Amino acid sequence: EASILRDVIDTGEGLISRDVFDVGEGSIPRDLQDLNIKSTEGQKQIDVSDNESYRYDPDFAPTSNGTSYWRPDLPEDEKPKLGDIFDTFDDGYNMYKAYSEKGRFNIRKSGIKRYKGKVTHRYVLCNRASKVRSKFDINTLKEADVNDEQKDGNTKRKRMTVSWVTNCPAKIGLKVIHATECYKLFDIVENHNHPLMNENNMDLSRARRQLHFSDYIYIHRASLSNIGPTLAH
Known part of the structure; x- marks a missing residue:
């Protein structure tokens, strides 16, 4: 009976086992307290792994202000470099096209600058470089009369298309070398603001x-x- 009394504590409202009674943590069994500590440590490890999940994607990298971007994970000798010279614009375009296939993104030709009618600069952009258009509702069931056709009849027809543009900044700029037909790579942006294509979907x-x-x-x-x-x- 004495050994039984040593294992319990009289709180005035009844006897409580010493394994349960703990003034510092409350009336929580010690085995559950140990389990709670282990669970807390495990949760901290999970939180850290969530914050560092980007390291599993070699193309992903965060910035200091929290903006995410993706850059093709390729050797330096396979990337375009500032100052590269090309005999024609098509040579420069084909170089960037080969780079985009390895980097898993699409490209398209963009703006042209001219001086006195002659081309001086040309740009090649990521295919998702356009700005996102604002969305608005259109009543396509309303029949347009003659007046509506003259005013806003065109807005009654809505194409069900999906836009994938993200205003991506990735691009290259080529300028003509004076008195030649060669082009020089003078501008390049490698960072994309969208995930790159999956290798299995290329x-x-x-x-x-x-x-x-x-x-x-x-x-x-x-x-x-x-x-x-x-x-x-």
């Missing part, structure tokens, strides 16, 4: 969706056997 990129001449010949020959282009290709 066959859906703009560059790889283009048909080669041999593909046209194959599709034409398949059509002679009543096989459509979708099934043939």
Whole structure:
């Protein structure tokens, strides 16, 4: 009986086991307190892993102001460099096109600057460089009369398209070297404000969706056997 009394404490309202009674942490069993400590430490580890989850994506990097960007993780000798010289604009464009395929993003030709009618600067942008258009509701069920056609009849027709533009800043700028037809790379932005394409989906990129001449010949020959282009290709 004495050993039993040593294992309990009289609180005035009844006997409580010493394993349960703890003034510092409250009436919580010690085994549960230990479990709570381990759980807290585990949660801290989870929080750290969440904050550092970007390290699993080699193309992702944060900035000091919290802005996220993605940069192709390629060797330096495969990246375009300031000062590179190209015999023609097409050579510079093809270089950036090859870089974009390795970097997993699409590109398109953009603005041209002229001086006295001659081209001086040309730019190639990421395909998602355009600004996002504001969305607004349109009543497409309303029938437009003659007056509406003259005023806002065009707004009654709404195309169900999905826009993927993000105002991405990635680009290169090429300028003509004076008295030559060569182009010099004078501007480059590597950072993208959107995730790059997955390696397994690169066959859906703009560059790889283009048909080669041999593909046209194959599709034409398949059509002679009543096989459509979708099934043939």
